[in-house]
Amino acid sequence: MAKRLAPLLNRVLVEKIVPPSKTSAGILLPEKTAQLNSGKVVAVGPGARNRDGQLVPVSVKEGDTVLLPEYGGTEVKLGDKEYHLYRDDDILGTLHD
Incomplete structure (x- = not known):
């Protein structure tokens, strides 16, 4: 059975984006430079x-x-996926391409 979480009030459910650990050419990236704390x-x-x-x-x-x-x-863990629940006012901003 699949579970679905519907946040209450001003809560936002986010799936964190894990940045790649190496480039397309195969160069390993240091952990700190690859991290931008973002999510969908x-x-x-x-x-x-x-x-x-x-x-x-x-x-x-x-x-x-x-x-x-x-x-x-x-x-929050639902099935095999890991999510994070934030208050709306804790989110720092939106990212655009």
């Missing part, structure tokens, strides 16, 4: 309510590539 948004919650009771939607959408903080998030 898999699912988003509906948003949180402000003091007036109005719904404030999440600022990212499914499929966005986002820049993540170095620490934080909650690790």
